[in-house]
Amino acid sequence: MCTVISTHYDAYRCIILKDIMKTSMKLLAIAMTVAALPACTRIETGEVGLRVGFDKQVKTEELLPGSFNQTIIGSVMTFPVKEVAVKVEDLTPLAADNSTMKDFDAIVIYNINQAQVAEIYNSKNKSFHAVHNGDTYLMYNYIYNAARNAVYKSARKYEALNMADNRGQMEQEIKEYITKTIADEKLDGTITISQVLVRNVLPADSIVASANELVKAKNELKTEEIKVATAKKRNESMQANPTMIPLMTAEAQAQYLRELPGAIANFKGQTLIIGGSAQPVVPVGGNK
Numbered sequence: 131m132c133t134v135i136s137t138h139y140d141a142y143r144c145i146i147l148k149d150i151m152k153t154s155m156k157l158l159a160i161a162m163t164v165a166a167l168p169a170c171t172r173i174e175t176g177e178v179g180l181r182v183g184f185d186k187q188v189k190t191e192e193l194l195p196g197s198f199n200q201t202i203i204g205s206v207m208t209f210p211v212k213e214v215a216v217k218v219e220d221l222t223p224l225a226a227d228n229s230t231m232k233d234f235d236a237i238v239i240y241n242i243n244q245a246q247v248a249e250i251y252n253s254k255n256k257s258f259h260a261v262h263n264g265d266t267y268l269m270y271n272y273i274y275n276a277a278r279n280a281v282y283k284s285a286r287k288y289e290a291l292n293m294a295d296n297r298g299q300m301e302q303e304i305k306e307y308i309t310k311t312i313a314d315e316k317l318d319g320t321i322t323i324s325q326v327l328v329r330n331v332l333p334a335d336s337i338v339a340s341a342n343e344l345v346k347a348k349n350e351l352k353t354e355e356i357k358v359a360t361a362k363k364r365n366e367s368m369q370a371n372p373t374m375i376p377l378m379t380a381e382a383q384a385q386y387l388r389e390l391p392g393a394i395a396n397f398k399g400q401t402l403i404i405g406g407s408a409q410p411v412v413p414v415g416g417n418k
Contacts, residue, residue: 176212211242223285280307290333
């Protein structure tokens with residue numbers, strides 16, 4: 131009887147021990163997984179990775195988006211390759227009228243062929259790339275210089291005051307210039323320009339001031355032309371209908387009286403002669 135009890139007890143104890151061991155193994159596996167997470171890099175959407183070995187050599191096999199890659203031994207470099215935006219700002223290109231623009235800002239958006247990441251990184255001069263927040267932006271500096279040259283080339287075709295109105299045309303031209311530069315370097319299968327946006331176009335202050343003066347002069351000329359045309363029409367009416375002369379004379383005198391205060395204000399310190407009289411009719415200020 132005692133033997134039977136002992137056997138059942140041992141079996142029960144074995145079952146408990148097995149459960150404990152299973153639970154411990156699960157906990158250990160979870161702990162190991164959590165501990166390994168900091169030593170693992172995930173390649174995000176829009177990125178491509180390259181492994182750097184223990185010997186500091188960059189491998190030639192691209193690590194694709196969505197993959198998890200251990201970094202216990204070696205490391206992983208990440209490269210944004212989709213819709214990379216390059217800001218080209220504070221440029222002062224020369225316009226067709228030989229004036230220098232006060233400011234010209236644009237954004238160029240490009241993509242990198244993910245299958246060419248290793249080739250570009252390993253074969254191109256490192257000065258072509260840019261590093262920001264741990265990511266390496268392939269050919270960023272190269273695209274910046276190409277975009278800058280394209281802006282200066284396109285701007286030379288337009289007068290300063292007309293650039294803003296031709297923004298869309300300039301965007302297309304800048305894109306074509308950059309694309310040609312890329313093709314000349316035989317990189318057209320590697321880099322694609324998806325969009326160019328011209329953000330800010332400011333002519334020089336002197337150009338804006340001259341334009342405003344010109345508009346003012348044109349408006350004044352138009353006003354004088356209207357006055358001449360009105361006077362001519364009135365004269366023709368008087369000749370066609372002499373009976374209207376007294377009425378028009380009265381209108382002219384009324385207009386004269388309406389404008390008299392302004393004329394007086396413009397002749398301060400002088401004697402204003404009205405109607406041919408030698409006597410000053412109105413004292414107009416000045417020293418007594």
